[in-house]
Amino acid sequence: MSPVHHQPDRRSPLVFEMHELARQAGTMKQVTTTVPAPADLGNEVIGVPQDSDIELDLRFEAVTEGVLVTGTATVQLRGQCARCLDDIEDEESFDVQELYFYPGREIEDDEAQIVEEMIDLDEALRDAVVLELPFTPLCEEDCLGLCPQCGFNRNDDPDHTHEQQIDPRWSKLSGLTGDTQD
Ligand SMILES: [Zn+2]
Numbered sequence: 369m370s371p372v373h374h375q376p377d378r379r380s381p382l383v384f385e386m387h388e389l390a391r392q393a394g395t396m397k398q399v400t401t402t403v404p405a406p407a408d409l410g411n412e413v414i415g416v417p418q419d420s421d422i423e424l425d426l427r428f429e430a431v432t433e434g435v436l437v438t439g440t441a442t443v444q445l446r447g448q449c450a451r452c453l454d455d456i457e458d459e460e461s462f463d464v465q466e467l468y469f470y471p472g473r474e475i476e477d478d479e480a481q482i483v484e485e486m487i488d489l490d491e492a493l494r495d496a497v498v499l500e501l502p503f504t505p506l507c508e509e510d511c512l513g514l515c516p517q518c519g520f521n522r523n524d525d526p527d528h529t530h531e532q533q534i535d536p537r538w539s540k541l542s543g544l545t546g547d548t549q550d
Pocket residue numbers: 449450451452453454506507508511512513
């Protein structure tokens with residue numbers, strides 16, 4: 369018996385009908401569309417806001433075993449810099465690639481299948497985007513972060529320093545080095 373697959377929701381913008389794609393290797397269809405982002409497309413620190421625009425540029429290609437979907441998903445990213453805690457607003461493109469097997473074949477857990485002539489892109493989109501997102505996102509590669517003493521955003525003034533804030537345990541040593549700034 370074939371495993372039970374959850375029924376794709378025909379109303380979902382991430383579900384594509386495959387009627388036109390004859391089961392003939394080589395047949396292909398190009399789809400360029402904008403869809404609203406599904407919920408929870410991200411991790412705890414950065415992600416795609418629900419209902420924001422996702423631009424899909426996809427190619428559906430009939431191959432021997434099924435339909436191969438390749439292309440890109442361009443998404444809006446919102447998050448918080450792990451160093452300076454500033455908001456991150458970015459747009460990024462992710463490569464999407466998934467082979468949807470024709471029904472009537474046992475598939476593994478991590479494989480996808482065409483169900484009732486429909487391809488549900490939700491899982492493939494999550495794999496493409498969420499797995500690629502950083503767990504320590506940065507506003508800039510060389511973000512200077514916050515001053516550990518006062519919390520000042522050092523990106524606003526890279527020369528930010530404190531005078532006379534030396535740990536008492538080191539005050540004797542500081543007299544030896546004479547290393548005072550400004
Ligand atoms: Zn930052």
